[in-house]
Amino acid sequence: MIERLSLNVWTTKGWSLPEAVAGCVRAGIPGIGLWRDKVEEVGVEHAVKLIADAGLTVTSLCRGGFFTVGPVAAADNRRAVQEAAALNAGVLVLVVGGLPPGSKDLPAAREMVTEGIAALAPYAAEHGIRLAVEPLHPMFCADRAVVATLGQALDIVDAIGAPDIGVCLDTYHVWWDPEVHRQIARAGDRIYAFQVCDFLVPIPADALLGRGHVGDGVVDIPALAQAVAESGYRGFTEVEIFNQQVWDTPGDETLRTLVARHQQYLAGIR
Amino acid sequence: MIERLSLNVWTTKGWSLPEAVAGCVRAGIPGIGLWRDKVEEVGVEHAVKLIADAGLTVTSLCRGGFFTVGPVAAADNRRAVQEAAALNAGVLVLVVGGLPPGSKDLPAAREMVTEGIAALAPYAAEHGIRLAVEPLHPMFCADRAVVATLGQALDIVDAIGAPDIGVCLDTYHVWWDPEVHRQIARAGDRIYAFQVCDFLVPIPADALLGRGHVGDGVVDIPALAQAVAESGYRGFTEVEIFNQQVWDTPGDETLRTLVARHQQYLAGIR
Numbered sequence: 001m002i003e004r005l006s007l008n009v010w011t012t013k014g015w016s017l018p019e020a021v022a023g024c025v026r027a028g029i030p031g032i033g034l035w036r037d038k039v040e041e042v043g044v045e046h047a048v049k050l051i052a053d054a055g056l057t058v059t060s061l062c063r064g065g066f067f068t069v070g071p072v073a074a075a076d077n078r079r080a081v082q083e084a085a086a087l088n089a090g091v092l093v094l095v096v097g098g099l100p101p102g103s104k105d106l107p108a109a110r111e112m113v114t115e116g117i118a119a120l121a122p123y124a125a126e127h128g129i130r131l132a133v134e135p136l137h138p139m140f141c142a143d144r145a146v147v148a149t150l151g152q153a154l155d156i157v158d159a160i161g162a163p164d165i166g167v168c169l170d171t172y173h174v175w176w177d178p179e180v181h182r183q184i185a186r187a188g189d190r191i192y193a194f195q196v197c198d199f200l201v202p203i204p205a206d207a208l209l210g211r212g213h214v215g216d217g218v219v220d221i222p223a224l225a226q227a228v229a230e231s232g233y234r235g236f237t238e239v240e241i242f243n244q245q246v247w248d249t250p251g252d253e254t255l256r257t258l259v260a261r262h263q264q265y266l267a268g269i270r
Numbered sequence: 271m272i273e274r275l276s277l278n279v280w281t282t283k284g285w286s287l288p289e290a291v292a293g294c295v296r297a298g299i300p301g302i303g304l305w306r307d308k309v310e311e312v313g314v315e316h317a318v319k320l321i322a323d324a325g326l327t328v329t330s331l332c333r334g335g336f337f338t339v340g341p342v343a344a345a346d347n348r349r350a351v352q353e354a355a356a357l358n359a360g361v362l363v364l365v366v367g368g369l370p371p372g373s374k375d376l377p378a379a380r381e382m383v384t385e386g387i388a389a390l391a392p393y394a395a396e397h398g399i400r401l402a403v404e405p406l407h408p409m410f411c412a413d414r415a416v417v418a419t420l421g422q423a424l425d426i427v428d429a430i431g432a433p434d435i436g437v438c439l440d441t442y443h444v445w446w447d448p449e450v451h452r453q454i455a456r457a458g459d460r461i462y463a464f465q466v467c468d469f470l471v472p473i474p475a476d477a478l479l480g481r482g483h484v485g486d487g488v489v490d491i492p493a494l495a496q497a498v499a500e501s502g503y504r505g506f507t508e509v510e511i512f513n514q515q516v517w518d519t520p521g522d523e524t525l526r527t528l529v530a531r532h533q534q535y536l537a538g539i540r
Contacts, residue, residue, distance in 0.1 A: 099488060104488055104489060104490040105490065106445075106446075106490065110448070137408060137409070138407060138408045138446040138447070139407070139408070139409045139473060139477075141445075141446035142446075142469065142471045143471050143472070148446050148447070149447075149448065151448075152448040155448075175376075175411075176376075176408040176411035176412075176418050177408070177418070177419075178380070178418065178419065178421075178422040178425075199412065201412045201413050202413070202477075203409060203473075203477045205475035207409075207472075207473045207477060218369060218374055218412040219374060220374040220375065220376065
């Protein structure tokens with residue numbers, strides 16, 4: 001059963017969007033998670049047609065966010081919402097940004113994030129797009145996301161108090177958190193996207209690339225997927241892997257691994 | 271005012287213990303944080319005499335822990351307690367250990383840790399040694415410490431409920447945590463050791479070595495030190511840096527930097 005499996009296009013970094021779409025069709029993978037850079041290469045309209053013709057479901061668009069870079073973020077985030085709407089993505093994933101350049105003031109950066117999301121929320125709602133705040137592993141706190149835990153992401157969602165704001169959960173980022181199961185239960189129907197990949201040890205020289213196929217690392221991914229299912233989530237499971245070795249592998253082979261691992265570890269979870 | 275500054279001996283990795291003791295005396299640094307390997311090189315008795323003759327205060331002994339490796343940990347931890355007592359260290363820092371080999375069961379590993387500390391506690395108390403559970407940055411969760419946050423460390427301390435069990439707080443490991451200020455306040459007089467160094471970005475190829483002098487990274491260390499002082503902590507501030515460039519620098523120069531940074535960032539905190 002791969003009826004809820006989705007390929008995030010960065011997993012097959014070497015493929016263009018048309019190649020990724022064709023690859024999904026060949027592999028029988030019904031979902032696709034998009035990144036704006038891959039969409040931009042072919043244009044939004046062409047991307048929409050490609051994906052529709054292939055019968056794929058868009059499971060998310062990555063990414064909006066980076067609220068801590070300053071006012072320029074607002075305009076870019078509105079464009080991201082427009083693109084998500086045009087692509088029928090449903091969900092825009094927000095990687096919220098790290099510390100502003102030269103700053104060590106985490107509380108201030110976190111306040112910028114809350115204000116930025118709150119300001120974007122009405123625009124997203126008008127376009128029928130749900131915003132998914134993604135906590136990133138604490139090793140990326142300074143340069144990518146000052147939101148480091150699921151609990152913190154939900155606190156922000158609660159503080160804003162608008163409908164259609166939830167979270168994106170990625171096993172790689174949250175597995176270590178002693179609170180994660182409690183927070184998944186708390187999230188309930190506010191989990192808007194579920195991404196999986198494994199955490200590899202040792203961490204490679206480029207810390208961003210220590211993500212592996214489900215089963216290749218240290219994370220009990222089925223336990224997390226089970227908790228997510230029990231919270232009520234019925235959406236796709238998107239596989240997003242940044243890993244040089246995976247990127248050096250032919251895309252069709254990578255997709256066969258995706259399907260095999262999904263069947264081995266995740267297909268039985270309801 | 272460097273009256274509460276302490277050199278952790280791994281900051282000057284190239285120095286033997288006698289060299290580190292002499293370096294502290296030259297630099298006017300009154301405290302020294304020990305590691306068992308450095309002590310072992312000269313023997314406990316000689317180490318005790320060296321340190322006493324120099325008039326230094328031992329601020330902690332690193333490290334016990336690694337409860338997840340199995341039964342062998344218990345005997346080694348009792349030896350660590352004995353050494354801490356012989357060295358008048360007062361505090362034994364516990365790095366609790368990662369996942370057991372081949373296991374992905376974090377809850378089970380965490381249970382092993384709680385049981386291991388609980389079993390060690392009476393022995394430590396008999397020897398007048400306080401145990402300090404150290405949460406490590408979540409990037410080390412799999413291979414070094416399944417205790418990843420200060421809140422989790424305090425939960426374990428609470429669960430065991432014995433006197434003389436507290437925490438070791440290292441700015442490098444906890445700075446990213448949205449709960450850290452709340453948990454420092456909760457810790458109160460259970461902070462038994464306070465270690466400082468900065469978190470460098472980008473993370474270097476060996477993730478263990480991304481520690482810098484106070485002020486060289488992204489962490490608002492004075493804010494954390496202020497919170498620790500407000501919790502009632504009146505002990506030493508131990509500088510523990512793992513960094514190849516620092517290790518390649520002559521020790522006396524490193525100690526001058528320690529003193530200068532302490533005066534610049536931390537000496538005014540009461």
